[in-house]
Amino acid sequence: MATLEVKDLHVSVKEEKSQTREILKGVNLSMKTGEIHAIMGPNGTGKSTLAQTIMGNSAYHVTQGDILLNGESLLEMPVDERARKGLFLGMQYPAEIKGVTNAEFLRAAINARRPEDDQISVMAFLKELDKNLDLLDMSKEMTERYLNEDFSGGEKKRNEILQLLMIKPSFALLDEIDSGLDIDALQVVAKGVNSMRGDDFGSLIITHYQRLLNYIVPDVVHVMMDGRIVKSGDAELAKKLENEGYAGLRDELGLKVNLVDDNR
Amino acid sequence: MKSAVQDYEAIKTAVRTAANAHGEPQWFVDRRLAAIDAMQELALPEMQRYDFHRWPLMGNVELSFRDSDKHLADGLPKATNQIRFVQVGQTTVAVNLPADLADQGVILTDIFSAFRNHADLAKKYFMTQVTQYNENKLTAYQQAFLNAGIFLYVPKGVEIKQPIEAYLIQDSTVKQAMVSHVLIIAEENSQFSFIQHLTTRGDEANAAHCMVEVVSGTNSHVHFSSVDELGANTYSFLHRRANLANDARFDWAIGIANDQNTLGDITSELIGEGSHSESKVVAITTGKQSNGLNNRVVNRGKHTTANISQRGVLLEKSELVFNGIGNIIHGASGANAEQENRVLMMSHEAHGDANPILLIDEDDVIAGHAASAGQVDQNQLYYLMSRGIDKELAQRLVIRGFLGPVLEEIPLKEVRREMIGVIERKLKDGQHFE
Numbered sequence: 001m002a003t004l005e006v007k008d009l010h011v012s013v014k015e016e017k018s019q020t021r022e023i024l025k026g027v028n029l030s031m032k033t034g035e036i037h038a039i040m041g042p043n044g045t046g047k048s049t050l051a052q053t054i055m056g057n058s059a060y061h062v063t064q065g066d067i068l069l070n071g072e073s074l075l076e077m078p079v080d081e082r083a084r085k086g087l088f089l090g091m092q093y094p095a096e097i098k099g100v101t102n103a104e105f106l107r108a109a110i111n112a113r114r115p116e117d118d119q120i121s122v123m124a125f126l127k128e129l130d131k132n133l134d135l136l137d138m139s140k141e142m143t144e145r146y147l148n149e150d151f152s153g154g155e156k157k158r159n160e161i162l163q164l165l166m167i168k169p170s171f172a173l174l175d176e177i178d179s180g181l182d183i184d185a186l187q188v189v190a191k192g193v194n195s196m197r198g199d200d201f202g203s204l205i206i207t208h209y210q211r212l213l214n215y216i217v218p219d220v221v222h223v224m225m226d227g228r229i230v231k232s233g234d235a236e237l238a239k240k241l242e243n244e245g246y247a248g249l250r251d252e253l254g255l256k257v258n259l260v261d262d263n264r
Numbered sequence: 265m266k267s268a269v270q271d272y273e274a275i276k277t278a279v280r281t282a283a284n285a286h287g288e289p290q291w292f293v294d295r296r297l298a299a300i301d302a303m304q305e306l307a308l309p310e311m312q313r314y315d316f317h318r319w320p321l322m323g324n325v326e327l328s329f330r331d332s333d334k335h336l337a338d339g340l341p342k343a344t345n346q347i348r349f350v351q352v353g354q355t356t357v358a359v360n361l362p363a364d365l366a367d368q369g370v371i372l373t374d375i376f377s378a379f380r381n382h383a384d385l386a387k388k389y390f391m392t393q394v395t396q397y398n399e400n401k402l403t404a405y406q407q408a409f410l411n412a413g414i415f416l417y418v419p420k421g422v423e424i425k426q427p428i429e430a431y432l433i434q435d436s437t438v439k440q441a442m443v444s445h446v447l448i449i450a451e452e453n454s455q456f457s458f459i460q461h462l463t464t465r466g467d468e469a470n471a472a473h474c475m476v477e478v479v480s481g482t483n484s485h486v487h488f489s490s491v492d493e494l495g496a497n498t499y500s501f502l503h504r505r506a507n508l509a510n511d512a513r514f515d516w517a518i519g520i521a522n523d524q525n526t527l528g529d530i531t532s533e534l535i536g537e538g539s540h541s542e543s544k545v546v547a548i549t550t551g552k553q554s555n556g557l558n559n560r561v562v563n564r565g566k567h568t569t570a571n572i573s574q575r576g577v578l579l580e581k582s583e584l585v586f587n588g589i590g591n592i593i594h595g596a597s598g599a600n601a602e603q604e605n606r607v608l609m610m611s612h613e614a615h616g617d618a619n620p621i622l623l624i625d626e627d628d629v630i631a632g633h634a635a636s637a638g639q640v641d642q643n644q645l646y647y648l649m650s651r652g653i654d655k656e657l658a659q660r661l662v663i664r665g666f667l668g669p670v671l672e673e674i675p676l677k678e679v680r681r682e683m684i685g686v687i688e689r690k691l692k693d694g695q696h697f698e
């Protein structure tokens with residue numbers, strides 16, 4: 001069993017004119033493999049910031065608190081090392097990279113975790129690739145294309161899940177993996193994530209839509225507002241939010257937070 | 265103290281003596297001396313937005329000939345029935361030309377043999393048509409102090425399927441400039457490709473002057489590739505130029521991965537109507553080296569097409585300037601000239617520039633350009649690294665992607681593969697991390 005803990009995490013970003021702004025204001029979160037957690041919350045509250053900071057994006061500066069993987073602090077570790085230790089981030093906006101094929105990239109990623117003298121064989125790689133392409137209803141042609149280059153929004157998301165299945169991390173942070181997906185694609189993506197479920201896999205799923213959580217049923221749901229987790233509960237919490245919106249919860253908790261809707 | 269005039273007379277006498285001892289024909293000895301005369305008056309060539317005036321390019325004003333150790337050519341890829349020419353320093357180590365091509369009149373020989381044995385052709389073409397010896401100080405130096413080179417003649421209508429490979433190995437185990445010349449004459453309707461490899465053995469600080477002149481005859485099809493890997497103690501001047509006759513097709517594919525400062529000057533002169541040239545360059549710089557590369561196409565004939573596409577990657581504190589010069593001469597109606605120059609900086613201390621320079625003196629033309637000089641996209645590196653790929657490999661992947669559009673269009677697979685290998689080698693050398 002692996003654990004991922006976020007303790008009193010404060011994160012700032014540098015804005016223009018070298019001003020800094022605090023985005024995460026003390027986040028606490030603890031999860032284990034075998035569990036699926038979901039994070040919901042209004043736009044701009046820091047959900048992506050949390051995921052990016054856990055992964056190690058250098059745009060985000062930790063000013064207080066810690067992130068621990070199996071008890072070991074990640075703060076001084078570069079992003080590639082965190083990945084090799086078992087973290088994966090399915091990004092809201094995956095980068096496009098010309099000249100590097102998807103298949104070549106996947107192999108490099110798999111091999112990066114394996115010792116120099118035990119790189120994956122071409123046969124084993126192709127077998128695994130075929131299996132996962134099948135599961136995600138993706139064509140082989142997608143893997144011969146350049147990484148995310150000219151992929152549609154939905155194709156990019158599917159491709160993130162393909163990477164997840166190939167790389168098999170212990171923890172996957174999935175940031176709006178459902179946005180921009182049609183119903184069929186949503187089911188495919190959910191199938192992919194569910195196929196990973198088990199004792200050796202945990203996931204933190206960021207989403208705006210309860211709909212995804214009908215397909216990937218979470219063990220814990222967290223609500224984030226203004227840089228903090230303000231409430232955690234079971235899958236029912238997501239349904240309640242879907243019905244009542246964030247304003248209801250905010251008022252119930254007596255928070256002074258501006259929601260985008262308030263300005264309308 | 266000796267006066268400059270005495271020095272210069274002494275140089276002429278020494279060159280005459282050395283050239284005679286080398287058994288050179290009188291006409292060429294005379295040309296050497298004329299070039300030394302011209303050198304006194306001529307200035308260095310101008311390169312826009314780039315200064316190389318302090319480089320030690322012409323320190324060596326002594327003509328001497330010596331045999332180099334043939335074993336310096338060890339380790340070349342195996343010759344499998346290839347047409348190849350190998351020269352170490354001034355010593356020709358191998359010339360493989362299939363008998364059927366020799367029977368058809370193809371000539372592949374070292375340049376001095378050509379001066380003696382094919383004087384009519386050599387006299388007619390050596391630095392008289394494509395490049396004039398008196399264009400500038402460096403061209404005059406070339407003719408005055410020439411000490412190595414190749415001559416290739418492909419007669420009318422001869423098509424050569426296999427590429428012709430030339431290995432030119434600078435011998436820097438001794439102190440001596442490399443002044444090398446590749447003269448290629450492609451007669452009407454001939455067709456072939458030529459691949460040149462430039463390398464250095466030894467650590468002496470020497471200049472390398474490597475000139476290429478190509479006469480592309482009517483309706484000939486010639487593809488010229490060069491993979492340049494000169495050493496860390498070699499300042500180089502690479503002057504490469506082709507003249508295209510009617511309907512000729514001539515392409516450059518050049519990979520520049522030298523380890524010291526390089527001044528490159530690549531030109532396609534589209535003189536004949538309907539001629540077409542594609543000029544592709546990839547370059548990579550590391551350490552503190554500086555490369556200035558002019559890539560020039562001149563549309564003179566009507567309905568000529570000339571495209572430039574060049575990409576460069578800079579690491580560490582290196583400098584790289586690409587000038588893409590598109591010159592359309594008055595009267596070249598229907599000409600077409602597109603160019604794309606891009607440099608990618610992998611470090612904040614690198615300095616790259618991509619300058620499109622269009623000189624258009626005709627209305628009825630299509631011309632366009634794109635240029636960029638930018639820092640590597642951190643987002644791309646982050647994405648790759650977030651999958652566990654280390655920084656070095658992530659950089660190599662992004663760079664390969666960046667150079668891909670130029671590399672992919674190189675028609676010869678072996679050249680493409682070699683260039684990728686050379687680039688990766690240099691990248692590994694240049695990736696020093698904090």
Ligand SMILES: Nc1ncnc2c1ncn2[C@@H]1O[C@H](COP(=O)(O)OP(=O)(O)OP(=O)(O)O)[C@@H](O)[C@H]1O
Nearest residue numbers: 013014015023042043044045046047048049050059
């Ligand atoms: N790299 C950055 N530089 C400057 N500001 C940033 C940066 N990343 C995020 N922010 C700001 O931090 C706040 C939180 O952004 P974040 O992307 O974490 O929100 P989110 O909860 O994921 O929102 P959404 O639901 O819209 O995706 C926003 O105000 C955003 O503008």
Ligand SMILES: [Mg+2]
Nearest residue numbers: 047048049092
């Ligand atoms: Mg977000």
